[in-house]
Amino acid sequence: MDHEEASRRLLDAAEQLYYARGIQSVGMDEVRDTAGVSLARLYRLFPSKQHLVAAYLRRRDERWRASLARYVSERAVEHGADRRGRLLSVFDWLAEWFREPDFRGCAFANAFGELGAGSGPVADAVREHKALVRRYLVELADDPPRADSTEIADQLLLLLEGATTTAAITGSPDPARTARAAAAALLAAKPA
Amino acid sequence: MDHEEASRRLLDAAEQLYYARGIQSVGMDEVRDTAGVSLARLYRLFPSKQHLVAAYLRRRDERWRASLARYVSERAVEHGADRRGRLLSVFDWLAEWFREPDFRGCAFANAFGELGAGSGPVADAVREHKALVRRYLVELADDPPRADSTEIADQLLLLLEGATTTAAITGSPDPARTARAAAAALLAAKPA
DNA sequence: AGAGGCGCAGAACGACCGTTCTGCATTGCG
DNA sequence: CGCAATGCAGAACGGTCGTTCTGCGCCTCT
Structure with a gap:
């Protein structure tokens, strides 16, 4: 999985989760799980x-x-x-x-x-x-x-x-x- | 302070804090502090x-x-x-x-x-x-x-x-x- | 084979959350 | 006075959060 693919998956997961449930109630762990991308890479791609x-x-x-x-x-x-x-x-x-x-x-x-x-x-x-x-x-x-x-x-x-x-x-x-x-x-x- | 006064103070505090900053980011402790009403009474007046x-x-x-x-x-x-x-x-x-x-x-x-x-x-x-x-x-x-x-x-x-x-x-x-x-x-x- | 680099899963850290609990103080009554 | 009831401050509990860390596995190179 290259950075572009990881980024796409993370944005897909973010879109699905944040739009459905609001922002503060969805933790980064859940974005990670939904995207299937490690937390380390998540933070490498998006600093916060x-x-x-x-x-x-x-x-x-x-x-x-x-x-x-x-x-x-x-x-x-x-x-x-x-x-x-x-x-x-x-x-x-x-x-x-x-x-x-x-x-x-x-x-x-x-x-x-x-x-x-x-x-x-x-x-x-x-x-x-x-x-x-x-x-x-x-x-x-x-x-x-x-x-x-x-x-x-x-x-x-x-x-x-x-x-x-x-x-x-x-x-x-x-x-x-x-x-x-x-x-x-x-x-x-x-x-x- | 009777229940009506406590209730009024809690609703004032809730209005000020939740409207300004959103709901999930304001804890009940802060509502308590702003209202000057104990947590026990807060939960007695509003169950959740x-x-x-x-x-x-x-x-x-x-x-x-x-x-x-x-x-x-x-x-x-x-x-x-x-x-x-x-x-x-x-x-x-x-x-x-x-x-x-x-x-x-x-x-x-x-x-x-x-x-x-x-x-x-x-x-x-x-x-x-x-x-x-x-x-x-x-x-x-x-x-x-x-x-x-x-x-x-x-x-x-x-x-x-x-x-x-x-x-x-x-x-x-x-x-x-x-x-x-x-x-x-x-x-x-x-x-x- | 060994060494070094990279990346991962998920633990860890410190903070905050919603809610309940506890030790203590105050008040009212007999 | 002693006792019971009430209420408080804030600690405690269990959970979640955003972010960083750590032990481990895998890969590449010499």
Whole structure:
């Protein structure tokens, strides 16, 4: 097992365990056991638990955004979607995510809520994720370019965030539908 | 010190410590020290940590909703506000809350994200809080009565939730302004 | 063969956690 | 006064945590 494989296994284990059960309640022993990688190597690859958590979140951010972008892009091709169609398909993707059996809300908000603003690399990873998602929404809203892209993107970001938390707490995917309807109304309020 | 006073001190301490630092990282010893109440009495009043957390959240829910309702009501009197004005003043209240020095996001979502859906009395308290806030928004939206009150209330609830989390993560009160503008647009999209 | 380097499993360390226990002090009553 | 009841501070218990250490096995090289 080379370092890349060990790292991948550790991040898989971290993702599975921390997302399902929170961060502080999962010890490094359990990450080791789940990953099948020794503690010594774990600490060689990630100098502390905070580093491991931040790394898992950064990898998750990439995968999450890539999954969303792929979906929006494919739907745009299938349906010849315009700006509105592309922005609304974000919420269709949300609906699918909320229905996944291991859905447990936003890993980034959960980690931030658990560990707080002073949690160094973890808080940084969370903030960067949110900034990148916002940027993606601005890009979608700005195609074709318009003066209100940032404003609408910010509003849709709040709907996305609120729907994710609400879906986790209520255990229902309905907030995706609610958010989509709100997004449609907001887009309709600002025609081209 | 009677039981009521001890209970109040314990809930004050719990609120201060758990909201600021998360739940698992604050031991019962520290709650005891902060409250100035013995561990024996603490356990007599709250049989377990979960009970204490749930009790603090339930008290916080009452205070939070009361503060919001008072603000909305006072603003309605001051400005002769109609349905739209009352619903929008929810977001004005949010803006003030986000500016408080100890603001750290939604205590309910944070606790849920940290402890998970299986956390018994805590998860129950979180779900009930969300349901009560939703009901309050439905009441605001239904005055005067309309067929779309639940729909608009659900949409505003997502904005409220998304703004709270985003404000905590970004450390900025701006999401309240963004949410208010979105709420205004949603209300304008459905005139009387 | 022997020596050195590397990596492992899991023990060890010190800290913290949730909860219960214990020696002691205080209070109230007869 | 003596006795019983009550409550306290904080020790104790058993468990878990993050991190480092140690004895051992394996591999490579001379």
